[in-house]
Amino acid sequence: MEFIHKSVLFDECMTALDIFPGGIYVDGTLGGGGHSLGICERLGNRGRLIGIDRDPEALNAAATRLKDYSDITTFVHSNYSEIKNVLKNLDIDGIDGALLDLGVSSYQIDNPERGFSYMKDAPLDMRMNPDDPLSAYNVVNEYELSELTRIIKEYGEERFAYKIASNIVKIRSVKPIETTLELAEIIKSAMPPKAKNSGSNPCKRTFQALRIEVNRELELLKGALTDFFDSLNQGGVLAVITFHSLEDRIVKNLFAELTAGCICSKELPVCVCGNKPKGSLVFKKPVTASNEELNENIRSHSAKLRAIKKL
Numbered sequence: 001m002e003f004i005h006k007s008v009l010f011d012e013c014m015t016a017l018d019i020f021p022g023g024i025y026v027d028g029t030l031g032g033g034g035h036s037l038g039i040c041e042r043l044g045n046r047g048r049l050i051g052i053d054r055d056p057e058a059l060n061a062a063a064t065r066l067k068d069y070s071d072i073t074t075f076v077h078s079n080y081s082e083i084k085n086v087l088k089n090l091d092i093d094g095i096d097g098a099l100l101d102l103g104v105s106s107y108q109i110d111n112p113e114r115g116f117s118y119m120k121d122a123p124l125d126m127r128m129n130p131d132d133p134l135s136a137y138n139v140v141n142e143y144e145l146s147e148l149t150r151i152i153k154e155y156g157e158e159r160f161a162y163k164i165a166s167n168i169v170k171i172r173s174v175k176p177i178e179t180t181l182e183l184a185e186i187i188k189s190a191m192p193p194k195a196k197n198s199g200s201n202p203c204k205r206t207f208q209a210l211r212i213e214v215n216r217e218l219e220l221l222k223g224a225l226t227d228f229f230d231s232l233n234q235g236g237v238l239a240v241i242t243f244h245s246l247e248d249r250i251v252k253n254l255f256a257e258l259t260a261g262c263i264c265s266k267e268l269p270v271c272v273c274g275n276k277p278k279g280s281l282v283f284k285k286p287v288t289a290s291n292e293e294l295n296e297n298i299r300s301h302s303a304k305l306r307a308i309k310k311l
Helices: 010-017 034-043 056-065 080-089 106-110 136-142 145-156 161-172 180-189 204-215 217-231 245-259 291-296 298-302
Strands: 024-027 048-053 073-077 095-101 232-242 279-281 304-310
Touching (some): 010 034, 010 095, 010 232, 034 056, 034 095, 048 080, 095 217, 136 145, 136 204, 145 161, 204 217, 291 298
Antiparallel strands (some): 232 304
């Protein structure tokens, strides 16, 4: 399959980053290179783009897409949470901007071999980096009932988490659950008819939960955001696109911490903490897709863009 990933909120990201020729920018979730292409076009033949992705197929696709900018691009096979190590290895002390698109690419979802989709039969996998040791197969077949329930409830925000987890444990006691469609049928059979016919696919939340667990998405996010912000030069911008409330809450809360001034009790007559804002919000509210983009790209419906500038 060709690695296709339509970049969401593209113009809004370029506006937020305010790219200038000669700057150093990081795309921490390179994907197919759509956002990175926009950055490179604005850099021209000056500056530098570092593209990071845990998926080697994404890196290969992006290198092809950005071949005209080979003199200013560096591609790194890593997790964006390793940003400080990546920059250290490249002898880079600071960056002028960074972008994180936290969504799963269309290629990863549509490629049956990757096991992300509940619509196509494939081995249970869901690893963004195929070299990672933990797969969805391991989670589904090896986690205890209580832990499986917690993951589905917390990461999937699924109200039938216990019933779904119980059904998984019951079925796997007979034989391992090996494919996505096997799992999808087990999820559906655990849910009442009204829930199955509520509109969205009844498997969506559980599959999301498993993907988050397999790839440690929430576990790594806050630390990674902090490291990215620390790596910015003064005036540098960190832009983050989220696709569900759990991610967005982490981004929102951290940005609130970084932009907060005095944190003393209101009962104190004067400030004694000395805390000063470390950043300022680029947008007062999260940016969402325009009506035009909503009509063109279904992935943009849940996307939110937040950005912060380092003071």
